[in-house]
Amino acid sequence: MASPVSTAIPSSQLTVRKPRFRWRDTRDGVLMSAPAIIGLIAFVAVPFITAIVLSLYNVQADMAREPRFWGFTHYIRLFTDPILSGTFLRSLLNNLVFALVVIPVQTGLALVLAVLLNRKLRGMKFFRTFFFMPVVFPMALVAVIWRLILERGDDGLLNASVSVITGGLVPAHDWLGSSATALGSVILLSIWQGVGFQMVILLAALQEIPEERYEAARLDRANGWQQFRHITIPGIRNTLIFVTLLTTILAFRVYDQVYILIRTAGANEEATQTLLYTGTKAIFSENNLGRASAISVVLFVIIVIITLVQRGLLRQRSEG
């Protein structure tokens, strides 16, 4: 702002100018960030505060009766009501299991795929496209395809394959309907659909690692594993952290495939329901706006806690 020449300008002028400059900066800043800030307030802050308020009321969507203040009744019911808490805690558990399996497996698999696809071979573009393709498919389509694969009849793709491999020893299994395998099936198809996205992000990070580091490592007779462990991993560390956080959040938001499989493919509802599914069902199937809001508030709190813990842990290590 103030150039060396400014010493020649009378100080009175300076004091007038400076605030005007700052004011203009502030004004421009406010103007430029206004669309985003208004958007955040209108689409994030207001709905979220509304949800907190609504969760304290007994309110049905489209009901003529006035909403009635209920305090924490919705929350107490979610955690203690003999029937309601069964559904709610089960969907919470399903979410946790889903996250615990999907985060390491999907990130790990994405890393393996990215490393494999980072080699300079003929036709590599074809393979990259091929592995990325499921990401482009809408989840509705993916669920319909996997419905056919997981079909409970003898001619379901998976059942038929198992039968051929084992020579007919293993009978047909109801992969989606059985409570033992339903969640596993959902996890499997979710990873299949989602892994390509993480893979592409990691692939981009891998290509940022300078080739010289590998050359130097080879001169030092580092083997493949040592190169991977000490050059590749540190080289993509920040991207890995980002991918892990992203996967965590996506894992708690799982909804589309669960809804489609339960509603159109006879998937076991108890074993596959997630928090978002339970919340959406409360509002769209049962018009229970208060309970749906309480469920989304609980989901929000859980995601915030997990994200804070994860970020705390990962930041500590990067500083150490």
Next chain:
Amino acid sequence: MTITRTMRRGMVAAVAFTATALLVTGCSAGGSGAAAGDGAGDIDVWALQGQDSENAALQAAVDGFNGSQSDVTAKLRLIASDTYTTTITSTPKDQLPDVLQIDGPTLASYVYNGKLTPISDHVSQETIDNATAGSIAEGTADGELYALAQFDSAMGLYGNKAMLDAAGVTYPTSIDTAWTAEEFETALSALSGSSPSGKALDLNEAGLAGEWGTYAFAPFVWSAGGNLLEDNTATGALDSAASVDALTQVAGWKPFVDSNADSKVFPDGRVALGIGGHWNYPTYSEALGDDLLVMPLPDFGTGAKAGAGSLTWGIGSGTQDGKAAGAFMDYLLNDESVTAMTQANGAPPATKSAFDADPLYKEGGPLALFGEQLANACASDDITDTCVAVYRPITAGYPTVTSQFSSALSAIWGGADPAKALGDAATSIDQNFADNDGYQQ
């Protein structure tokens, strides 16, 4: 920064709706009563966007009405089917149109919210007298008539005559000779043995968790002497021994049921029996020709029962032109409009005169049995041994009832204990009714 934003965005999907809904609940408390008007002017008509042929039939009826007189001009607005109910639900009553189409089971909740006005004052007595018993049962809430239908729906058991004969299974030819639960299971077992797929029945298993579950499987509960609600209470009805027995029987069919992943298992002749609705008839009759049989659902004790009910027409409570709206409804429910519509969608007509003339459903027609079912219709709180077609419960709490019932049904189908699943569903329904003061005004 990206992370927190992404995370929050996840919440928005669930939460954004709540803000809208709050505004809507706030608004819907106001509103004005219906006025008869002078029988002239413009009226708005909202309808669900169906198949092209249905939309064309509806547009023709509107054009016909506008051409038939010069006082009233009706304007038709079609709304996509997947958002139709949500649209009506979230529109304040003073912004609803003069005439609107309503999905039968949701009628009571709109009446409860004051969105509809009784139609007896506006629609002519001939039109009301010409409505089928089913149309009246479906459109009546709290003792008042709020809606009349152009068409109804019918469902039952389709059979493949060639496959039944090949397996040496005798089958019912009338409602009175419906299979009992035991006979049905014996038939399933015999048909499975002789079928190349080893299965005997298609019951649209994939749809059990949705409205199909309540529409097609509550009839077994009714037939067994159980019910979904009695005096607005589910405990004692939905979890009664009769209801539990009914769904235990249904779940017992699972080994004989094909999951029907390609939706063609019955028309392709891979199973001999299929539970389905009138909308399946065109495909099935084309595939099987003279081999297609239409049978009643199995009788679980108190006579065979069947699901029924479809879209119906009502008058918005905010209308200022009740008389004009009534005149439009009269035109919509005349033989010409009803016949054009049912020819377009194959549904059973819901007016007596059109029904009697319908080649599909009248005596001797291919779907005469479905017609006979609908001729013996009753509401679910007034079930007798002789009535066959039963309309789903008319209560503002219906969304919870159907959601809980279909969830319980699909859990039982998946192997859950029927007594526990239905007991939990009954408790949840009663809790919802208690939370809303029993949905009394």
